Amino acid sequence: MTVEAAAPAAQNAAPGRMSAVDRREQILVAATAVFGAKTYVGTTTDEVARAAGVSQPYVVRLFGTKEKLYIEVIQRAYDHVLEAFRQALPGPVETRGERLGAAYTGLLVERGMLPVIAGSTAMGGEAEIGRVAREGFSSLWRFARDEGGFSADEARTFFAIGMLINTVVGLRLTGDYGTEVTATEVLDECFPDAVEKVRAFLPRADEPW
Amino acid sequence: MTVEAAAPAAQNAAPGRMSAVDRREQILVAATAVFGAKTYVGTTTDEVARAAGVSQPYVVRLFGTKEKLYIEVIQRAYDHVLEAFRQALPGPVETRGERLGAAYTGLLVERGMLPVIAGSTAMGGEAEIGRVAREGFSSLWRFARDEGGFSADEARTFFAIGMLINTVVGLRLTGDYGTEVTATEVLDECFPDAVEKVRAFLPRADEPW
DNA sequence: CACTGTAGTAATCGACTGATAACATGTCAA
DNA sequence: TTGACATGTTATCAGTCGATTACTACAGTG
Numbered sequence: 001m002t003v004e005a006a007a008p009a010a011q012n013a014a015p016g017r018m019s020a021v022d023r024r025e026q027i028l029v030a031a032t033a034v035f036g037a038k039t040y041v042g043t044t045t046d047e048v049a050r051a052a053g054v055s056q057p058y059v060v061r062l063f064g065t066k067e068k069l070y071i072e073v074i075q076r077a078y079d080h081v082l083e084a085f086r087q088a089l090p091g092p093v094e095t096r097g098e099r100l101g102a103a104y105t106g107l108l109v110e111r112g113m114l115p116v117i118a119g120s121t122a123m124g125g126e127a128e129i130g131r132v133a134r135e136g137f138s139s140l141w142r143f144a145r146d147e148g149g150f151s152a153d154e155a156r157t158f159f160a161i162g163m164l165i166n167t168v169v170g171l172r173l174t175g176d177y178g179t180e181v182t183a184t185e186v187l188d189e190c191f192p193d194a195v196e197k198v199r200a201f202l203p204r205a206d207e208p209w
Numbered sequence: 210m211t212v213e214a215a216a217p218a219a220q221n222a223a224p225g226r227m228s229a230v231d232r233r234e235q236i237l238v239a240a241t242a243v244f245g246a247k248t249y250v251g252t253t254t255d256e257v258a259r260a261a262g263v264s265q266p267y268v269v270r271l272f273g274t275k276e277k278l279y280i281e282v283i284q285r286a287y288d289h290v291l292e293a294f295r296q297a298l299p300g301p302v303e304t305r306g307e308r309l310g311a312a313y314t315g316l317l318v319e320r321g322m323l324p325v326i327a328g329s330t331a332m333g334g335e336a337e338i339g340r341v342a343r344e345g346f347s348s349l350w351r352f353a354r355d356e357g358g359f360s361a362d363e364a365r366t367f368f369a370i371g372m373l374i375n376t377v378v379g380l381r382l383t384g385d386y387g388t389e390v391t392a393t394e395v396l397d398e399c400f401p402d403a404v405e406k407v408r409a410f411l412p413r414a415d416e417p418w
Numbered sequence: 419c420a421c422t423g424t425a426g427t428a429a430t431c432g433a434c435t436g437a438t439a440a441c442a443t444g445t446c447a448a
Numbered sequence: 449t450t451g452a453c454a455t456g457t458t459a460t461c462a463g464t465c466g467a468t469t470a471c472t473a474c475a476g477t478g
Contacts, residue, residue, distance in 0.1 A: 041250040124381030134380050138391035156399040163372035171343050172333030182347035190365040
């Protein structure tokens with residue numbers, strides 16, 4: 001009704017049986033893509049199921065509820081960010097910000113990862129989900145301060161830019177690149193090193209994902 | 210089901226009849242609060258109606274569809290931000306950033322205004338809504354560049370901080386102020402001048418709004 | 419081969435929600 | 449006053465969605 005449902009149908013055609021552990025991971029990957037494209041409430045468990053190539057009741061049974069599934073999705077997303085940061089940390093302090101920034105935009109290759117992070121930051125009002133989202137953000141902040149050696153002010157700037165990236169991604173500004181002044185300028189002048197990655201991996205405005 | 214519905218029941222007890230124009234504005238105010246608290250898809254037209262003190266069908270009839278209502282809400286929100294920026298612009302260049310920043314956080318007094326802006330930046334995937342959201346963001350950017358005299362780099366930093374504010378608001382980090390390290394640090398060290406306003410007007414993590 | 423636990427589906431239900439239709443009430447001009 | 453339009457409601461529907469139930473099929477073990 002509100003969303004022009006585009007059911008993509010089993011992206012990774014799932015063969016016969018699979019171990020529950022593998023199936024869980026596969027569903028989490030699919031769910032990340034769908035939740036990232038349609039937000040938490042806008043996503044149906046059926047869409048997740050079809051994206052993963054399984055039946056809708058099976059998704060529910062594996063994760064209990066849609067909420068629990070979403071919580072696992074954002075926890076996994078924050079874990080991936082943290083892991084990417086950790087791997088990008090070693091190196092000269094001068095380029096530390098660029099390295100971590102590149103590690104963040106590098107996550108664009110994992111469909112829905114960044115949109116899910118961005119979307120989770122708007123869900124502080126939900127009791128359980130809000131708790132997990134705050135904890136996820138906090139874990140990144142503490143990493144930057146404790147392990148990364150960022151000062152409070154450096155951390156502020158770093159995270160601020162990260163949130164701007166989230167916005168660019170969320171708004172699908174990349175679709176207007178080259179045709180609209182603001183979009184072109186934001187991307188071209190402000191994220192010169194990321195623009196290629198962003199443009200390559202991001203859905204355009206007219207695509208559901 | 211997913212959201213612990215807390216129907217606030219007619220905040221501004223609407224007396225008898227009202228001109229359609231006033232009623233529209235009243236509903237837009239209420240809708241801003243509800244959409245801001247529960248996101249677009251998470252909000253029902255019935256909640257908006259009860260918050261405004263009218264019946265659900267009347268909301269639908271006045272605005273056509275829920276989507277059109279939401280579009281008016283975010284357009285109005287971006288208009289308010291632009292207006293606040295415009296009023297805060299005159300003055301010395303040195304404090305320009307602080308003035309505009311204060312104008313932005315000052316919008317916290319209008320319930321849902323900032324969350325609605327923040328939420329709209331995640332809806333680039335929706336055809337109509339995405340168009341309006343991109344146009345809204347673009348209007349702010351062009352204001353900063355053309356009327357505000359910001360360089361591209363200054364604009365980037367300014368908007369990045371704004372998006373970080375959105376995140377703080379969306380995550381309800383203010384609820385953890387004083388009890389959690391990250392929340393306290395982000396608010397205390399990074400937004401020293403805004404922390405009072407934020408803490409005064411923002412819903413806590415356990416409140417729906 | 420039989421047994422058993424795990425992977426998976428089809429069918430279906432109850433609650434919710436946006437929208438519509440039909441009806442009611444107030445207000446103002448002539 | 450009366451008609452006519454604008455303001456507003458109650459009742460209700462049709463579609464959607466998360467969840468439950470009951471069933472099926474496969475794989476490994478003894």
